[in-house]
Amino acid sequence: MQRGLSVSAIAEAIREHCSVSRLRAHRLARGKTLREVADELRQLAGPHGPRPDKLQLGHWETGDHSPRPAVIELLARHYDCSLMELGFDSPMLTAHTEPSARDVRAVRPVISHPDEPGATFEGRLDAARRLTDRTLATSSTSSAQLDVLEERVHWASQQYVYTPPEPMLGDLLELLDEVRSLAMDRQPASVQTRLSEQTALLATLIADSLMKLGLLAKARAWYGTARTAADDSGLIEIRARVRAQAAMLPFYYGPIEAAVALTREAHLLTRGRPTATAAFAAAAQARALAKLGDTRGAQDALRHATTTFERCDPGLEDHAFSFPERRLMLYQSGTYTALGLTSQARHVQDQALSQYPARTGIDPTLLRLETAIGLARDHSTAEACQLAGSAYLQVAPDHRTTIVEQRAREVITALPPAIRTTRAAKELNEILALPPGQK
Structure with a gap:
């Protein structure tokens, strides 16, 4: 890329050579991540303006969804350019999306190996440089590829809020496998930082899922992996x-x-x-x-x-x-x-x-169980046990994991020892002892 080019010219060159939308090209021309731009847009919009996140921004950049007129104007203000430069028609405020990728085959020249017998020193030197350049070019991951991967991790983090841990584990492991396959190759430091960050986030969610399921040794090991990845990200x-x-x-x-x-x-x-x-x-x-x-x-x-x-x-x-x-x-x-x-x-x-x-x-359930623990400590035995039993039974079966059961048992532990054998306490114990299919 020539020095002295304007940001708009650099964005147009990125659009032509990388086959991305104009909206994405303007972000890449400024060296910004989806997260950075989303944060800047929210700051620019103020407390009462649009609140886009990086997942929405990614959808707008690929043309999967179109932003509202107010958001389009916000994007133009943020990038300091016209609507047309961002790929939007000014009168109708509709998005033009370019193909996200081209089916282009790289033409690889035949290069002799630097250790090939009979090669001159200069020839070996040039061949070694070309092989090194090729390694640097082919082993790195594009910014667009990382953006898509981060969008998927972001989506999984949103699903995690309400999805039971057991089915969530499959999605998390699949995503982690993709991140790991990229991290195994030689990557520039900036790329490796982003991959380590995503590894840390996914490993944390996996550990949290295992903790909820009561698989404590495995959860402890995965939390250790998450910390290692986080430290590697810096x-x-x-x-x-x-x-x-x-x-x-x-x-x-x-x-x-x-x-x-x-x-x-x-x-x-x-x-x-x-x-x-x-x-x-x-x-x-x-x-x-x-x-x-x-x-x-x-x-x-x-x-x-x-x-x-x-x-x-x-x-x-x-x-x-x-x-x-x-x-x-x-x-x-x-x-x-x-x-x-x-x-x-x-x-x-x-x-x-x-x-x-x-x-x-499960957070609302944990809050209700803490209310029950408080009642137990205040010696309201029947009310505490009834609230704990009701809160436990109201949890959807897939969410009724070991951590919820363990917290419910703390209600009984909070009772004075002399009254842990009362009828209310026994009934709560019976609820917690029911087989999974009958709870």
Whole structure:
């Protein structure tokens, strides 16, 4: 590419040579990822404007969907160019999409091997350079290919919010296999960073699925893989997110000290940055410290989580790696419940439950079970056991996994030993002991 060309000229050259849409060409000409452009568009639109995400942007770039007129104007403002330059007709505001790929066969010249007998030194030198250039050209992955892969991981992260863990595992493993096959080849550092990031996210979701199913040893191993991939990416946000997420395993199954260590490490990585991950790490640390019995530490961490959340962009509500307000309140509930602050816990539980959509995962059930734990500690035995049994039975069978059962059993554990044999407690035990098909 010649120096001195305008961004529009570079975009047009990319469009012609790479056979991508004008909209995608303008993004690539600026060296931006889908995520970066989506974030910039939301900032440009302001609090009351369109809120596009990178998945929608990818669909617009490939022509699978057309943006609304308001979004088209926002795109033109962002790229500082006309609607026509982005591939839209000004009068009708309709998108023109070019073919996403061409059926072009590369013509490979016959090059002698650099070690071929009889080759001159200069010939061997030139041949070695050509082979090296070919390796660099053929082993790298295109930005467009990575964008599509990241869009699929983004989609899977949205599906994960409400899809049961067992069927989700198949999709996650299939995606991870594609990422791994690309990562096995020699890649430029920027490409390898993106592949390691996607590996870390997918491995985390796999670990979380295994934890929900009660496969704890496998979950622990996959969380370890996720941390290795996150560290390989070098991205602080990903490194912190994976550690905060991994803390859920020892929080629910022990040792609680491991949960505190992981959340503290995540908190240190994010310190000073008002991000959703920083808020999540602090909230997870508060919950773990509360369960450990460190009241002051838990309250300090929870205050930090709240103030950080107020300054951050929590992200999409229907995404496994976002941190919307209802998730913050879930962790507040866990912290207050562990500290024995029943009234505060009940207040945030009611607030959080009002924010969950009809189609969701197990979080509302966990909130109701925490309400039951609070009732048990307040010696409302019958009410606690009835609420726990009802919450457990209302969960869809595919979501009624080991982690839900384990949390329901904590209601019985929270009862004073002398009344764990009452009729209400026995009935709850019987519900939890039913075979899977009868629950």
